[in-house]
Amino acid sequence: MKLVLPKITSVILLAMAVTACSGQENTSQVSGSVQVLAPMNDSKNGYSLKFIELSGLDNLREVSGRFVRFFISPRILDNRLNGPAPQGRFIKNTDGNFVPTNEQSQQLVAIYGHMQNLAKLDEEVGAGGVNHWPRDIGVAVRESSGLINNALYDGSTDSILIVPYTHQNLPIAVNGGILAHEHFHSLYYKLVMKDFKDPAGEQEIHTGSNHDRSEFLKLAGIVEDKANATSLRVDGAPKIGKGREVVVSEKLVKRYYNRYLHRGLNEGLADFWGWVYTGDPEFIASSLPDFKRQRSLNVAEYEVVSLVAAERLRSITASYVNFNSRQAYEEYMRDMAYSLGTKYSRLLKLFTDKSAESRGVDALEMRKKVATWIVKTLPVFRQDFIDVEASTYYPPTRFLTVLSAQIPDMNEKECQFMVDIINSAETNSNKSCLSQNGRFEITEAQK
Secondary structure (H helix, E strand, C coil), X not given: CECCCCHHHHXXXXXXXXXXXXXXXXXXXXXXXXXXXXXXXXXXXXXEEEEEEEEEEEECCCCEECCEEEEECCEEECCEEECCCCCCCEEEECCCCEEECCHHHHHHHHHHHHXXXXXXXXXXXXXXXXXXXXXEEEECCCCCCCCCCXXXXXXXXXXXXXXXXXXXXXXXXCCHHHHHHHHHHHHHHHHHHCCCECCCCCCECCECCCCCHHHHHHHCCCCECCCCCCCCCCCCCCCCCCCCCCCCCHHHHHHHHHHHHHHHHHHHHHHHHHHHHHCCCCHHHHHCHHHHHHHCCCCCCCCCCCCCCHHHHHHHHHHHHHCCCHHHHHHHHHHHHHHHHHXXXXXXXXXXXXXXXXHCCCHHHHHHHHHHHHHHHHHHHHHHHHHHHCCXXXXXXXXXXXXXXXXXXXXXXXXXXXXXXXXXXXXXXXXXXXXXXXXXXXXECCC
């Protein structure tokens, strides 16, 4: 039964009427493995209602257990989410399975199911020890602030925050691709960004994504106890007067360059992770249709898959002098980071598709294989970034070189794909593929 939200809620109500044998269940004592009706997706049929097994539950009423701990309209205290648990409502059908009776309960079940699956995916691709479980997730974040239709991974609290959804499409809380996207930010944060200083300032990084954390928390109405907290502030940022050009130091340009390079790569890999998990290259558009063109992983006809050269990204970053306020510049650069991220996600999807074809393997198997290579790459990339950035601007294409080195059996077609991307982006690049020790590797072409 393929469904388009919000029809799922009405179908659940119908299921209640048809299958229920009792009224509202007291589910606070229901634990362990439980069959619950939930909207879940697969790569072929989209979203449909099915009974899924939630395992490791401590309390079905709060939908809490081994994989998720929920907080409703949370605060932040001592860098942890703090607040009451939401209360799910369920009835039991004639088969002894549970059916959620309202939208919030339905979404809690879907989130738990997806996080349970993402924990399994972590194990399969070599990231099993990166996160601690259960994951903290804040839901029903205050709607009075006006912040809607969004989600954030926050590195300081190591949590995912989900604000209310108001469109008539697939709610973000049910969208497995968006949940996988936010979950990947936790991997990038811990394997790459944690304990870094903010590349555009002097303070520790608090978030693993392209969102402005302080602004997100403010608009979401999340109160943070700042007794022991540090702010994400850019010391020494230039003050720009209206119509007056300022001199921006190369040091500051480089700080912003590094910030938005990381944000772009992080967003691109997170979008790729959403596709790895769902198999749906349009997963963002399912909830946020206005972003279909910008964020689809599909490569349009006649589109050239490419990356931006370091010189070009540096020039974009140095455009600070053209803005009348830092806020306008930050918004512009966030858009640029998403654009860079889409370049990464599309070329990685295309690489995965071509790899599956050249290796003759199943599409899902190939997605997981590339995900495994990415997990191996991230800590290596972190150190490579530290080493290279000390003396120059880190080229966006260099991530592909680091990734290629982690592919133990890279074939010629895969190598040539990477080389073509690198050579087309970087001025004077002359990379080629060399067969050595049973695999192809990227090297400098012989002159």
